[in-house]
Structure formats: structure tokens, C-alpha cells
Amino acid sequence: MATKISGSNGNANKRARSARTFTEIAKDYIGLDGEEAFCKIDPTSECKLRQPKLDVGNFIRHFRSQHPELSTEYGLLKEFDSSAKKARLIPKRLVPVDHQLLVEYVIKMIANRNLPISFVDWDETKLLLDRLSEAVGPGISFNGKIAKNHLQAAAGKVKSAIADEMKNKLISIKLDSASRHNRHVLCINAQYCIRDEIVIRTLGILEIKESQTANLLKQKIMNTLTSYGMTLDQVFSMVVDNGANMLAAVRKLKEELVMLSLREDDDSEKNFESNDTLTASL
Template identity: 30%
Template sequence: MGRHSENRMRQHFSFDPATNKSKCNVEGCGAEIKGNHGGNLQRHIQRRHLEILKKSSTDAVQKRAASTGQKTLDAVVVKKPKLVQVPITPEALEDACLELVTVNGRPFSIMEDSGFRKILDPLQQAIGNGFVINSTNIRDKVTTVAQSARKKLIDELSGRLILLKIDSATCRDRSVLGINVQYIEGDRIVLRTLAVRELCERHTAFYISSVVQEVLAEYRIGLKQVYSITADNGANMQKAVRVLSEIQATSLNEEEESDMDTEADDTEKEPVIEIDSVVQGHVLRSVRCSAHTLQLAVDDALKDNGVSNVIGKARRVAKKLRTPNVVAVLKRLGHKRAIVDCPTRWHSTHDMLDRLCELRSFCDDMSPTVTELHLCKTEWQAISKVVCALKPAKITTKCIQSEQLTAGDFYGL
């Protein structure tokens, strides 16, 4: 026996088995939805006819309360409404919702959440004139604002000498390539994000360089304008920069040959003249990421046999300190828990060794009964020296992760 169709939204649709489509019967709509799935029908009502969904939900709550003899919260609580005047324009309200889903990273579905609707609905009614905010029109608004911001950025970057910053990241089986641009505006460095583009193929140098060229073309930026590219030390990233450098060199050579046949135009605007004077005969430069370079330098130092042996012994002690019986004793004595590092993240190695130094007296007291916690005086001294050596590098790494960093800042740090 089949299931009963209990979704209340079906009453607003007529289903035609021949075409396998459900037609919306709401006056003035007439939209056709493939299939007869209740969730799809309800989603249409939620997006296009929100007032019907609200009325249906209210009726259902009242019907359920009447059948069970229960009272709703509104009926029990005696409300004393206090009306407030909110000085807000429709544009400001739209911008606030837009900021929620962009800057604050909230999902579009927040516009349909019951708690948020209790804030929005009174404002919509007060504004009137058919003003509505929902997940659909906010999604469309994001696209419109993005196009406007992109056009403004195209005008800003026209004819400027720029520096690119590229980096990739992978999370939950999805890889993206972030492309940022830096340029000088007066006496300050300006940083703008051009794109965060998903990578759908193998991360080869040629594929990465093609993605970069697509983004530059989208913003009408010629490789002639790019003075340098900052990337990490990955072989594919460095080769991608070399590929772009070769393309730029070829382009510049073709322009030089063309200039020999035609006279240069002296009426061009100043930024282009500046670019011509700087990059004449210039080939795009690769700048290694300072943070990644420092990471590799520290990793090389930690691979030293003496250091790696000390860290290995410290890691065994830390793992023993994390066993349930020892953790219970640590907690009873008011000590902090030990930290076990991730070997590929030397920051965590520094934190592990630093915490071990704090727990040295506990380890010395417990070592007669728990032999795994024993370390000799020389080993404790070695651990302390490694912590002292890593601490400046850790502080420096945090500092060079700032948004704006120059070569002078890096060497100063």
C-alpha cells in the first residue's frame, strides 16, 4: 500500500501524469514543476508565495492545538507590545541581508528561518510597496553587486603596474585557487581579490597558468602589467609562474618588433607610460612566499639527527601523558594537559615541547613509577633549547601572515 500524500502544499497544484508536471494554481503564477515531489512543491511556494506558506503554517498550529486541547504560546503569554520606530531604508535593509550572506558567510536559507522572519516581516510590512526580501532575490542581488564591484575593479586596475599573489587550498575533496592583486595607490599598498576559482583538473603548471590567464582576461589585465607573482615553493606553482613569464616575454618581443614599424603614441595616459618604462625588456619575476620559505627552513633544521631524536623522545613522553590514567592525575593536581604534535606542522611541535617543559616537575616525580615519563637532564636541556630556537620563528610566522607584507618587513622581522 502506497504512502498518503500529506504535504499541504499539494492543494495549490494540479498534477498531470501524462506530462509528469505539477502546475501551480496560485492566481497569476501558472509555473510548472517537474514531477509531484512534495518538497519541490513546498520549495516553490516558499520562494514565490511566502504568504501562503505562512498562513498554512499558522492554520496547522491552530488545528493541532484545538485537537489536543493545548494552548499556543501566544495564547498563554499576555503580550504588551511596544512599537518602536526603526530608521532604516529599503536599500539599507537589503545591504544588511547581503552582508549576512557574503561578508559574514551565512547561507541563503537564513532569509527563510523563522526567527529571522520575525525581524524581517514587520519591516517589510512597514516599508510596503510590494517590498519583499527572501533567499531568491538576495541571491540575485549578490550577482548584481558582484558585477558592479567587478566593473569598478576593472577601472581601478586599468593601466596599472600590479603584483599577483596566488595560492591553492583543498578542503573536502574540493580544490580552489585564490588570486589576489596588489598595487600602489598614493602612499599605500592596496590588496584586492580577483577570484577564488575551483580547480577541476590535475594541478599541473599549465592548467594553473591557464586559470590565471582566464582571470586576468576577465579583468582586462595584460601580462605586461604584471611585475611579479608571489606563490609558494611547490614545483607546479613555480613552473606555472615560469610559463606565464615565457608568455609575457614573447608578448613583449612581439610588441618591440611592432614598435619598430610604427611610431610610439605619446598621448597615452601616465600609468601606461610608467609600465612601458619599467617593464621594457623585463620578464615577469617569481617571488617565493616568505611564510612558506620560513616553514621549509625550519623543517630542514628539525630534520637534523640530534634534534629529531630529542623530538622523538619528547613525543613518546607526550603520548604517555595523554593516556587516561595519567590525564586523571594531571587534572587532579591542576596541571594542563600534554599536547601531541602533528609532525608535518612544526608549530604544534613547538607547542608540544613548550608544554612538556611546563610539566617537567610532574614527569620527574612520576618517572619512578611510570618509567615512560623519564628523561635525563641532558634531554630536558635539549628540549628547552629547541623551544628557545623555535619561538622566534613562530612569532615571525604569525607576523608575516599579515595582509600587506613587503620585502623590508620580512627581513626586519
């Protein structure tokens, strides 16, 4: 005669089974053939796992990975209730930061640590910056374009400060060129005195994509000096290597300075003659 198990008895059996260890439960589904052990948790699966010597831990891992549904049913997997998981509470901390400081930190990471401008668009960076921007205030955001604009503005301020330092001073210009991985750059430095101390400022690091002729180098140097409000008559000396094109460029700059001086002398003579004529007429 078949016996029907009541709900209360079924729950009792389930509690009794759950009180057993994983090792005890797993042994019910491991067959033994002498010292050899084999999987018998699902006779219909034709599972071929066999071990020359019984290792219950390996069988438990096998049951969980290859027979997950039966492992859950037989109590070899702990039931996980995702709804019962509590949300992690993130503590709020008071940190003195505003929009200006946030921009400053980002610019320093790009300028001082040689990070690419695109680093602000990296997923990990955006996670951090978005949180900080949200704390700073609504409407604050960062991306590569915004970072580039801030970087250009900061560079403009530094350039203006250097231009003010060099105003009406005699300057020694140092020129050097370098090549690496088919990229050619021209570095222009200025050396001058501030309060009896010699300082060196980098005026520009220019990538040269054309042929580095003397005329081209001369024009690049002139454009850089002009962008700082400098004139050739402020240049006290120029220091270069022994490259033929660099030496030729310096000679052309010297010729330019001589021509400039001649034009100024000619203008002065014309003004003097004009003043004499005016005086005679009076």
C-alpha cells in the same frame, strides 16, 4: 426522603468549594492506609498510585496529569477562558529604514558573517524580514534567489572599483593554493600602491575541480586578470609557493608575456616600414 438541591444552593456549594485550597480539596481524594497514601479520586480507574508517606503536592500533580477531567470537576484545575485572553499589543516604533538599507544589512550578514544565502529562507529569518519588508513598503520580499541577485550585484560593484584602482598600475600578483576536505582552491591576490600606501586586494578564490596542471592554472590566472581589465604587461612580479605546478604555471605566463612583447615589436616594425613606404611614395 431525597432532598433536591436548588440551583442557588448548588452555586453556593461550588463557591464554597472553590474557596478551599488545592491541598484541602486533594485530601478528599487521597486514601490513607496507616502512613501509606493511595489515589481514590476515581475508584473505577484502578489507579495504582501509592506513596509510603503522604505528599499532597505529588498527588495534585498526579490528579491533574492522570485524571484531568475529574480534577477540573472537583476544582483542582483553574478554569481557563481563552476568549477572555486579551490580544498582546505590540507597540509601533519609528525606525529609519528603507529598501536599500534592508538589502545592505542582509548582504552584510551573508558576506561578513559567513551565513549561507539560504539563511533568508529560514523560518525565523522570514518572520523578521517579512515584518521589516512590510514596514518598508508593499511588494518588497526576500528569498534565496533575490538575495543571490543582490549579492552578485554588490560583488560586481566591488570588482569594478578594484579594476579602476588597478588601471595603468604595476601589479604584484600573489598566488596560493590550498586543499581541505577534498576541495581545492586557488587564491589570487593583487598588491599595488595607492597614494604611497601598499594595498592588497583579493581578485578571486577559485575552486579547482580538475587536475591542477600548469596549463589549467595559467588559464585560470589569465581569465581572472582579464576579468579585471588587466594585461600581463602590468604584472611586475608573481609570488608563489614552491609547488611544481605553480612554478610551471608562472613560467608559462612569462613565456606568454615574452611572446606578447615580440608580437608588439613585430607590429611596431611593420607600422614603421609602412610609414617609410608611405613617405617615399609621397
